[in-house]
Amino acid sequence: MSSRPIIAGVVFTLFASLASAQDAKTVIAGASKAMGADTLNTLEFSGSGADFAVGQAFSGSSPWPKFIDKTYTRQVDFRVPSSKMDRIRMQGENPPRGGGQQPVRGEQPQNQTIVVNANTPWVQQLEIWMLPQGFLRAAAAANATVKAQTIGGRKYNVVSFTGQNKAAVNGYINDQNMVDRVETWIDNPVLGDLKFEAAYSDYKDFGGVKFPMHIVQRQGDYPILDLAVSDVKPNAPVTIQAQGRAGGPPAAAAPTSPTPGAPSEKLADGVYLILGGYASLAVDFKDYIVVIEGATNDDRANAVIAESKRLIPNKPIRYVVNTHQHFDHSGGLRDFVAEGATVITHEAHKAYYEKIWSAPHTLNPDRLAMSPRKPAFETMTEKKVLTDGNHVIELHHLQGSGHNEGLLVAYLPKEKILVEADAFNPPADQNAPVLTPASPYNLNLVSNIKRLRLDVQTIIPIHYPANNRKVSIAELNRAVGDQGTK
Numbered sequence: 346m347s348s349r350p351i352i353a354g355v356v357f358t359l360f361a362s363l364a365s366a367q368d369a370k371t372v373i374a375g376a377s378k379a380m381g382a383d384t385l386n387t388l389e390f391s392g393s394g395a396d397f398a399v400g401q402a403f404s405g406s407s408p409w410p411k412f413i414d415k416t417y418t419r420q421v422d423f424r425v426p427s428s429k430m431d432r433i434r435m436q437g438e439n440p441p442r443g444g445g446q447q448p449v450r451g452e453q454p455q456n457q458t459i460v461v462n463a464n465t466p467w468v469q470q471l472e473i474w475m476l477p478q479g480f481l482r483a484a485a486a487a488n489a490t491v492k493a494q495t496i497g498g499r500k501y502n503v504v505s506f507t508g509q510n511k512a513a514v515n516g517y518i519n520d521q522n523m524v525d526r527v528e529t530w531i532d533n534p535v536l537g538d539l540k541f542e543a544a545y546s547d548y549k550d551f552g553g554v555k556f557p558m559h560i561v562q563r564q565g566d567y568p569i570l571d572l573a574v575s576d577v578k579p580n581a582p583v584t585i586q587a588q589g590r591a592g593g594p595p596a597a598a599a600p601t602s603p604t605p606g607a608p609s610e611k612l613a614d615g616v617y618l619i620l621g622g623y624a625s626l627a628v629d630f631k632d633y634i635v636v637i638e639g640a641t642n643d644d645r646a647n648a649v650i651a652e653s654k655r656l657i658p659n660k661p662i663r664y665v666v667n668t669h670q671h672f673d674h675s676g677g678l679r680d681f682v683a684e685g686a687t688v689i690t691h692e693a694h695k696a697y698y699e700k701i702w703s704a705p706h707t708l709n710p711d712r713l714a715m716s717p718r719k720p721a722f723e724t725m726t727e728k729k730v731l732t733d734g735n736h737v738i739e740l741h742h743l744q745g746s747g748h749n750e751g752l753l754v755a756y757l758p759k760e761k762i763l764v765e766a767d768a769f770n771p772p773a774d775q776n777a778p779v780l781t782p783a784s785p786y787n788l789n790l791v792s793n794i795k796r797l798r799l800d801v802q803t804i805i806p807i808h809y810p811a812n813n814r815k816v817s818i819a820e821l822n823r824a825v826g827d828q829g830t831k
């Protein structure tokens with residue numbers, strides 16, 4: 346075969362990409378002019394709507410749980426660049442359904458400040474670069490390309506550049522020269538390469554600057570923000586101060602351990618508590634290790650794996666018990682799968698994990714992405730008992746929990762220990778005033794303990810109190826007060 350057609354092909358590709366880059370500059374300039382991006386240095390917009398907690402759904406087939414954003418204001422300084430968001434949130438699901446620290450009591454002020462410097466992760470900058478004018482600014486500074494695309498009968502110029510995380514950032518510019526939608530992909534320890542999308546509609550003119558009156562952000566097919574914009578101030582004076590590290594007392598001295606961030610202590614013969622913000626249990630079965638709740642993210646999972654193997658040497662981790670599919674409890678499960686452990690969870694979660702774990706993890710490959718293997722599951726419905734004749738771990742489904750459809754607790758009858766996730770998250774201060782009415786999730790746990798006749802002395806909350814204190818059943822009983830006896 347002659348080499349001529351190959352050379353012709355190379356030359357053609359070069360011309361095509363030059364043309365695309367030149368066209369992109371024209372398209373970006375046209376949209377920037379139409380949207381007033383050229384003269385826009387700062388921006389303040391406000392409104393109201395709802396936000397939604399990613400990874401905290403009631404089930405694998407329900408949307409992220411909703412919180413009311415009574416007020417929402419975002420300031421942006423494109424020159425720094427920086428951004429500040431202030432909002433007042435309220436409970437959105439009644440009765441509470443799903444996670445995300447429900448129920449929110451009354452009005453909860455929240456804020457987020459981003460001042461971009463050389464070390465600011467790309468994902469944190471996206472609230473700036475995914476805004477319509479932010480996208481055009483970022484695209485103008487990048488080596489963007491453009492292609493024409495028709496979607497649902499509507500014609501778009503799709504402008505693309507590569508984000509700092511190596512994922513494409515695509516902006517869909519409509520025939521009015523408005524940015525209709527921006528999409529990119531970010532890493533999520535559970536969902537892998539996760540599509541993050543912002544859709545803009547109902548554009549209005551504010552002194553030559555066009556801004557959408559409706560913003561919907563989505564991650565993983567479901568909304569994470571749905572905002573009705575009511576006020577826009579182009580070039581408003583903004584004061585966005587970089588925030589130092591959050592204050593507060595230093596963490597209590599923890600037992601030392603060779604695994605950084607995963608201090609451990611022996612609770613009973615062959616039963617070890619691994620702390621470090623989240624709690625895990627490692628149990629020394631005759632031929633293997635059982636880990637109860639090993640996961641939050643990849644780093645945490647690998648620290649728990651290392652500490653479990655140090656505490657219980659020369660045995661494999663055969664099982665990891667997963668309490669439920671919320672991402673702060675399933676974020677490192679894939680690392681246990683890579684370690685060779687079988688995942689024990691409620692049957693409601695198996696199909697969900699099989700589906701989401703087949704997604705690519707190219708942006709931040711974890712252990713399972715680097716050495717793939719088929720995940721092994723053992724599922725349960727209401728009760729499952731793990732035993733080697735000596736140790737006994739009873740797993741029970743919390744019936745009627747609004748937190749998650751397949752929420753499990755682990756009960757160690759000999760040690761009278763109950764391991765639970767999100768059914769009771771003890772307050773930082775055990776003497777803090779009791780909140781009324783009691784959390785429906787706390788009440789549900791109490792009624793399940795009664796139904797199952799569990800003789801609980803010690804509770805191991807997966808979200809362990811920062812002072813690493815022992816949590817007794819008395820703390821739960823105090824939290825529910827009189828309501829627990831009804």
Ligand SMILES: [Zn+2]
Pocket residue numbers: 444445669671674748749766767
């Ligand atoms: Zn949860």
